[in-house]
Amino acid sequence: MEIRADPMEVGRARRWARSRLAGCGIGQDEPLAETVVLLISELVTNAVVHTGCPAVLRMLLPHQHAEGAGAVRVEVADSSSRTPRPRQAEGDDTNGRGLELVSGLADRWGWHRESGGKRIWCELGPATEG
Structure with missing residues (x-):
């Protein structure tokens, strides 16, 4: 899904994810769906x-x-060279917790540089190879 540089896109990304999950038989009230949608929300917001x-x-x-593993993988690629950095939010801060949430909710996450930008990813479920 292509995301414009507009905060309104976060809601569209959540709706897209819910639709895709439902198409695979994963109901929106299932814990997996709720977690995937939250992870997508955080990565797209970032x-x-x-x-x-x-x-x-x-x-x-x-x-x-390809190997049929049970992991759900989310990736967000952008053209910025800006490195994703987890921040330490203080008690009443209204932002700065995105990657901390991703780290706490995902089984694995990371990022890598690509030609023309970077890709940040996270996975829920059994580890995939490759």
């Missing part, structure tokens, strides 16, 4: 707010992995 660049959201569901 891309839109901190880079000011358009981004591409990708969600790989278990049946889409």
Whole structure:
């Protein structure tokens, strides 16, 4: 899904994710769906707010992995060279917790530079190889 550099895109990304999950038989009230939607919300928000660049959201569901593993993988790629950095939010801060939430909710997460930008990813479920 292509994401414009607009905070309104976060809601559209959540709706897209819920629709894709429902299409695979994962109900929106299931814990997996709620967690995936929250992770997408955080990663898309970070891309839109901190880079000011358009981004591409990708969600790989278990049946889409070549090896058939049960992990759900979320990726957000953007054209910014700005490094994602976890921040330490203080008690009443209204932002600065995005990557901390991703780290706490995802089984694995990371990022890597790509030609023309970077890709940040996270996974829920069994580890995939490759």
